[in-house]
Structures are given as structure tokens and as C-alpha cells.
Amino acid sequence: MEIPCITRYPLEKQFQKAYTIAKFKEVQEELRGFLYLTTSLLGCEGGRSIFEVADEIQVGDDLLKHATFTVKIDEDPLDVKCSCKLFEFKGILCMHTLRILTQLGKHIVPSNYILDWWRKDVKRKCTFVKSSYDTSSIDDARRYDRIQNCFYELCSNASKFESSCVKLINQIEQLKVQYPGITDPVTSTGGTTVD
Numbered sequence: 001m002e003i004p005c006i007t008r009y010p011l012e013k014q015f016q017k018a019y020t021i022a023k024f025k026e027v028q029e030e031l032r033g034f035l036y037l038t039t040s041l042l043g044c045e046g047g048r049s050i051f052e053v054a055d056e057i058q059v060g061d062d063l064l065k066h067a068t069f070t071v072k073i074d075e076d077p078l079d080v081k082c083s084c085k086l087f088e089f090k091g092i093l094c095m096h097t098l099r100i101l102t103q104l105g106k107h108i109v110p111s112n113y114i115l116d117w118w119r120k121d122v123k124r125k126c127t128f129v130k131s132s133y134d135t136s137s138i139d140d141a142r143r144y145d146r147i148q149n150c151f152y153e154l155c156s157n158a159s160k161f162e163s164s165c166v167k168l169i170n171q172i173e174q175l176k177v178q179y180p181g182i183t184d185p186v187t188s189t190g191g192t193t194v195d
């Protein structure tokens with residue numbers, strides 16, 4: 001099964017082909033955001049361009065808030081970065097970078113922006129090759145996705161103020177102690193089962 005593309009951009013097709021339905025839907029959410037974006041070129045030097053992308057964010061019923069993001073793009077090799085950091089957090093390109101890429105006529109997203117985590121061919125491999133390693137890697141990917149979604153929201157909220165930012169970083173440092181390395185509580189020797 002495949003869900004239809006909502007734009008004419010070839011890069012959407014690229015994600016449709018590569019990604020699982022759930023992840024492709026997240027990419028489409030980003031593409032839907034194009035409607036509210038306006039872009040302006042801030043500067044360009046030696047193959048690198050910097051754009052400002054302004055977004056209208058709805059707060060409450062009809063109050064609109066403007067948010068601006070900076071997208072830096074290198075032409076050769078093609079590399080994009082956005083100040084919203086969605087790619088770093090969730091592994092999908094944000095509406096701001098996608099908008100700039102399409103605006104510059106880039107039809108193909110470099111393969112390093114299509115992550116193996118969300119590829120459906122990785123999944124397909126798992127249904128054919130039933131090794132315990134492959135099964136756990138889909139489960140891993142699903143768990144990773146759940147954590148990441150939850151984490152992204154936390155970061156966006158906490159980053160609004162310096163005090164909440166510092167507080168969250170401290171809390172994460174404390175949490176790190178509780179999740180030291182990869183030790184499965186069931187299979188590790190001498191470990192007890194945690195319910």
C-alpha cells in the first residue's frame with residue numbers, strides 16, 4: 001500500500017518510495033506547512049546561501065505568532081541545516097529546508113537525509129529474513145521513534161526560556177546515570193528481570 005503524494009515535487013516521491021507509511025506521513029506534514037512559509041535570501045557566498053524562513057504559528061483560536069528560522073545550504077556537496085534542528089531530533093527534514101530545496105530546484109534529496117531507520121526496505125528485509133537480530137532492529141526503531149517524538153516536544157518547550165533549558169539539561173544529566181549502556185535486563189548475566 002502507498003499513500004498518494006500531496007505535491008508535485010519529485011523529492012516527495014523519493015520519500016514515498018523510501019519511507020514507511022508512518023514516516024512518510026510525517027514528511028507530508030512538513031510539506032503541508034509550506035502554505036504558511038515565506039522565505040528571503042539573507043546572503044550568499046562561495047556556494048553557500050543563507051535563507052530566512054518565516055512561519056506563522058497558530059496560538060489559540062486566531063492568534064498568529066511569527067517564528068523565523070535560518071536555513072544554510074551548501075551547493076557542492078549538497079548540505080542543508082536549519083536552526084529548528086528537526087532533522088537532528090527527529091531524523092526528518094523540516095518544512096523550512098524542504099521549502100528551500102524545492103525553491104532552488106533540487107529534485108533529489110542527498111541519501112544522507114533519508115535515514116535507514118525509516119526505510120521500508122529495511123523492514124521488508126526483516127519479513128524475509130527472520131533472524132532475531134532483524135526483528136529486534138524493527139522493535140528498536142519503533143521504540144526509538146516513540147522516545148524521539150516525546151523528546152522533541154520536551155526540547156521545543158524547554159528551549160523557550162533559559163531557566164527551563166538549564167533545568168532540562170540538568171535533568172537529562174541525571175537521567176543518563178540511569179541508562180548507562182546497552183544491557184538487556186532479561187538476558188544479561190546475573191541481572192534480574194525488571195517488570
Ligand SMILES: [Zn+2]
Binds near residue numbers: 083086096
Ligand atoms: Zn527547520
